[in-house]
Amino acid sequence: xxxxxxxxxxxxxxxxxxxxxxxxxxxxxxxxxxxxxxxxxxxxxxxxxxxxxxxxxxxxxxxxxxx
Ligand code: SF4
Ligand code: SF4
Numbered sequence: 609x610x611x612x613x614x615x616x617x618x619x620x621x622x623x624x625x626x627x628x629x630x631x632x633x634x635x636x637x638x639x640x641x642x643x644x645x646x647x648x649x650x651x652x653x654x655x656x657x658x659x660x661x662x663x664x665x666x667x668x669x670x671x672x673x674x675x
Contacts, residue, residue, distance in 0.1 A: 610675035612650050612674065614671050634648050
């Protein structure tokens, strides 16, 4: 089983990972980071395949994939 971690302090809230995740296991959170950006968060439901599309698309290198 794969999972991702999102460094919320690196996230600028562009939402690219939300739109590109084929499993739709990333959503925007309700919170804001120290820089004032709304950050994305991982929905841990066992569906992540570890495809790493999210990590590749993130312009701020905020996502790590574990598999
Ligand atoms: S690794 Fe793939 S399936 Fe998992 S969160 Fe990222 S884009 Fe979605
Ligand atoms: S792609 Fe990166 S910067 Fe954009 S919302 Fe996702 S984690 Fe944040």
